[in-house]
Amino acid sequence: MSQMTSPIASRIAGPITNKLTNQAANQAANQAANQAAKQAVAVNQAVNPAGKQAVSVHIITDHIVADEFARPLTLTVIGGVDKDGNADDVDEVEIMRGEIIGIVGPTGSGKSTLIADIEQFAVGDTPSGRKILINGHVPENELRTDPRKKLVAQLSQNMHFLADMSVVEFLKMHAKSRGKDPDLAEKVILLANTLTGEPINPAHQLTILSGGQSRALMTADIAVISDSPIVLIDEIENAGIKKQEALRLLSGEGKIVVVVTHDPMLALMASRRIVMKNGGMTKVISTSEEEQRVFKDIEKVDGWLTGLRETIRQGEVVA
């Protein structure tokens, strides 16, 4: 994932002045820089509680150029207010590249609102008053809105399609909106069909897809087309698809992954989790060693349950 490592890399390799006009030179520089970055990562790597490697390098940038925003290193949530206007107990959460962070709390506690704040890079202009920083700075406006530059891919709970288009037509249009090759559509469908029971036919209308098929399609779309360095996932466990596989696909290497979840396994896969209550961020819990042991047990139980589910789905008898 060269695009993830290059912010550190470009610093080590020396400044890259003009990305758009000098792409070939950039590629060479990135390659050289990636080598250096890998070393830097190796030196600084730390194993987080869920066993994932997290990069603990934090580069503080003095001046802001679009290049650095294109491959962010840190995402910072600056606290705002809860539903009653009281300040968040958590002032600030800084999330590093390669980290999976959970958001937990009862329904209605403000988990989706927090995700929405991150998705739109809130600058105190949402009801929560929270601010989102990238590499310690307020992102430029076009990074918030232009899908071609967007840093965030989001898998939301709303997965019913309203677009009256065929699956392949829609995906081609989406690739175009993200400035990607429309031929990626085929790849998305192939990948989606590894996650869902009944395969998706590219020629079918989007509106007839089942809930599970829609989620599978959007998961694959994020992995292939939206491929952004920050991934937001809202309750993937309700999707009726293979949740662990989906999370693995979405998280990729070196991405920042924020997962809203009620699922113990997904919550413990995260290295930390933000606890929400009444719209506010009340605390941040780091996954303890004891919890990691529990995670191993849950994983076994989940594997067993998944197997049973498949057996029943296939019309077979549980032995």
Added chain:
Amino acid sequence: MKMVVVAGTPGSGKTSVLMHAVKDLKKAELNPALVKIDCMWTEDDIRFKRLGVPVAVGLSRDMCPDHYAIYNVDDMLQWAEDQGADILLNETAGLCLRCAPYPDKALAVCVIDVTTGPNSPLKVGPLLTTADAAVMTKGDLVSQAEREVFRERILEANSRCRIIEANGLSGKGSAELAELIRSWPDISGEMVLRHNPPLAICTLCTGELRVSKERHQGMLRHLDGFMEYSGE
């Protein structure tokens, strides 16, 4: 005086988006006054009055609501000035999509509902193609991919417009819209429309109720696209 014309299909969220923008404008110590144009009936003025800004309602009744809005621009501006306002916000009824009641020097805002599907930006016509800003509403009801496809379709219809993703319930996007309004230049001199209204004037316009074809005269267009003048 600044002028903002907010158009969009009924139910697209014009009023909700404007309500939030009005709050933001007031926070910035500006004095908006609002004229709501509708055809038969509206209660939106009660919602706006709660915000403590001057509100007037214009009901077009037997006149086309967009023609009515255009015809009354001078009176609306005078009224806003009498209220001590520095911004006239004009919310249109927005029905037939053929007229775009945008004077050239006003900020033209088209509010468009994402749940109408990605083909709708192509159907809206001059209401969108001549707008300065397109405000996308109800994006929380669809996936990010669908929002992005919708956005692409808006740009296909009007590549110059500024797109604002808004949510009439949470107030998302209203700060951006308020900032755009704040930075828009004042109106001055004679204003002209950005797009011509439909050419038709026919017997239906003057009250003919009988349906059959031979009853109608004027500028008429047939189903096959043939356009003719029939009459004296």
